[in-house]
Amino acid sequence: MCKYYDICLFIHCKLQGKPELAEEVTKAFCLTDPLGCARYKVADSLGKESVSANLYPSETARAEAEIAAKR
Numbered sequence: 925m926c927k928y929y930d931i932c933l934f935i936h937c938k939l940q941g942k943p944e945l946a947e948e949v950t951k952a953f954c955l956t957d958p959l960g961c962a963r964y965k966v967a968d969s970l971g972k973e974s975v976s977a978n979l980y981p982s983e984t985a986r987a988e989a990e991i992a993a994k995r
């Protein structure tokens with residue numbers, strides 16, 4: 925399980941009212957592959973406050989670009 929799950933705004937806010945998508949993301953990333961999540965990458969590298977509200981877990985290229993730009 926992702927260590928950011930309890931505080932993840934994407935899961936608990938952005939996907940509120942979208943239970944199917946929330947379940948899909950939880951299965952694909954939070955439970956099984958948090959290291960592959962774009963939001964996890966940014967949170968771990970730059971701090972959880974640096975994660976863009978609209979960053980989707982699958983946007984790893986965007987996450988890596990954001991991390992590179994701030995280093």
Ligand code: SF4
Binds near residue numbers: 929933949957963
């Ligand atoms: S894997 Fe990604 S979407 Fe899931 S809780 Fe962690 S940071 Fe949030």
